[in-house]
Amino acid sequence: MKPIRVGKIAFTNILPIYHYFDDRGTEVELIPMVPSQLNRGMAAGEIDLGPISSFAYAENYPHFVLMPDLSISAMGPVGSIFLFTRGKELSELRHARIALTNTSASSVNLLRVLLEKFEGGSPDYVTMPPCLDEMMKEADAALLIGDDAIKALWHHSGYRVLDLGEEWHKYTGLSMTFAVWAVRREIAETRMEELAEIYLRFMKAKEQGRREPLPVIREAMRQLGGERDFWTKYYDGLCYDLREQQLEGLKTYYRYAAELGLLSSDVEICMLDLPAGLGMR
The missing domain is CATH 3.40.190.10 (Periplasmic binding protein-like II)
Incomplete structure (x- = not known):
């Protein structure tokens, strides 16, 4: 069976998730791209899951489901x-x-x-x-x-x-969610066991990134430069959850975009139906 193709945003904002992500065991192929490339890759079926623009999810929502409790969001300044x-x-x-x-x-x-x-x-x-x-x-x-x-x-x-x-x-006065972790529906319908394992790895990586930020900061400094204080403040301003607060802001964003004719008015936020015990912590 082919590995599950997992997109990876080629920006430092994703390091608190991917720095600790374990891609061993279940066959996973990590594919780094900028957000617009990931959006196109997901829509074309070239990527199976990954962090795509929240707007791109809304454009293609009948074909995608979301991994729970994973996003790139900010309540106020996002810093990038x-x-x-x-x-x-x-x-x-x-x-x-x-x-x-x-x-x-x-x-x-x-x-x-x-x-x-x-x-x-x-x-x-x-x-x-x-x-x-x-x-x-x-x-x-x-x-x-x-x-x-x-x-x-x-x-x-x-x-x-x-x-x-x-x-x-x-x-x-709301949070803004810039990216969400989407899964193509055909993958969700045929490879749930593997997705559940990958999801657990993402959640473990997110928690480790929260507990141990210094290696993430050092990697960001290696990639782009900058001072430790800058990266500490930057990552402190980002949120990687997708819970009630983030969903409220996301739904509001979709509503305003629909009012401008940028999206359809019937966007549904559909979460991956994970086995019992694998939901939000």
Whole structure:
């Protein structure tokens, strides 16, 4: 039987889960990609499970189920999803030209909710590779995510930096879930025993990442640089749960996106039906 193909976001935000993930035993093939690649791979059946953009789940929800209690979320600043501007606030960008990274789905559409629903704007969007210098030649503001956003924060002074997790929280008071762990339905229907084992490994990895953050921080420093204090604060601001608080924010995000015509209005959040005893801790 073929190994289960597990996507892995190629950003440091996922390290608290994957640094301790045990891919031995049950045959697992880890496939690192940026979020937009994982979204396409899941939709095309090239990936069996993995952390995809929460927006991509909503676009394809009849074909996916979610692993319980796994997400990338934030209640306030997320620390790696930034809109870079020339000194302007969000309210001053209602009719601006905005460069969007081509590596994201959830963040791009979150920005549209913020600007179009909450600010009543109608910006002109252009999608580009994640290079801040080139993006700002073409636009009044630029959206970057993940490691691209962190590196731009470190190396490009002079811009105002708006954190989209913080902006969402200002408007709603809610958590924002940027990624969820999705499983293709045909895999859930045919390989439940293996999925249950993989799920347990994810939960063990998440707990170990929470208990032992220093090796994760050292790995992030090895990959990108930066200081220990930066990474400590960064990971403290991220939440990897998918519980009532995160689901409330996620449902609200889906509702606003549907009101703008970005999603259908009937998105269902369906959890993997795990054997007894393997649910949320």
